[in-house]
Amino acid sequence: MKTIKVVAAIIIHNGSVFATQRGYGEFKDGWEFPGGKVEVNESLEDALIREIKEELDTEIEVGELLDTVEYDYPDFHLSMACFICTVKSGDLILKEHEAAKWLNQDNLDSVEWLPADQGLIGEILSYLDSTNSIK
Ligand SMILES: Nc1nc2c([nH]c(=O)n2[C@H]2C[C@H](O)[C@@H](COP(=O)(O)OP(=O)(O)OP(=O)(O)O)O2)c(=O)[nH]1
Numbered sequence: 001m002k003t004i005k006v007v008a009a010i011i012i013h014n015g016s017v018f019a020t021q022r023g024y025g026e027f028k029d030g031w032e033f034p035g036g037k038v039e040v041n042e043s044l045e046d047a048l049i050r051e052i053k054e055e056l057d058t059e060i061e062v063g064e065l066l067d068t069v070e071y072d073y074p075d076f077h078l079s080m081a082c083f084i085c086t087v088k089s090g091d092l093i094l095k096e097h098e099a100a101k102w103l104n105q106d107n108l109d110s111v112e113w114l115p116a117d118q119g120l121i122g123e124i125l126s127y128l129d130s131t132n133s134i135k
């Protein structure tokens with residue numbers, strides 16, 4: 001099966017996470033973390049910075065790798081590296097998505113996440129928990 005290599009940004013601000021709703025294609029209306037396919041000879045970090053610039057007209061700081069999700073869709077295998085990020089500059093303008101929401105620990109599971117993202121939500125909750133307890 002074909003593997004698609006993707007990077008995704010878990011953008012965090014004040015304990016909330018930026019979730020986006022896909023505006024086109026096979027997974028239209030599903031919720032995801034913004035990002036996209038890594039190009040040939042591109043580092044994961046460079047790919048993520050490029051994708052967020054394209055999709056949200058925003059410059060991000062790429063932080064720690066939270067996890068790499070491996071998931072089998074019917075037609076392809078997804079390998080998705082998910083990084084904790086913060087906004088450096090820009091206003092998170094939706095260039096491709098149809099909606100976005102800031103979600104916190106209490107409502108992170110309130111949207112219809114894409115199938116591959118479902119296992120990641122618990123990991124993000126643990127991450128938010130751990131950063132909360134440092135404050
Ligand atoms: N960006 C992103 N893609 C995800 C997530 N979960 C998930 O299953 N995917 C899948 C959907 C797509 O098959 C693939 C990433 O595709 P994408 O559509 O974001 O790629 P792209 O931005 O490069 O867009 P395109 O040029 O191919 O249209 O990964 C997620 O949280 N974020």
Ligand SMILES: [Mg+2]
Pocket residue numbers: 034035036037051055
């Ligand atoms: Mg994308």
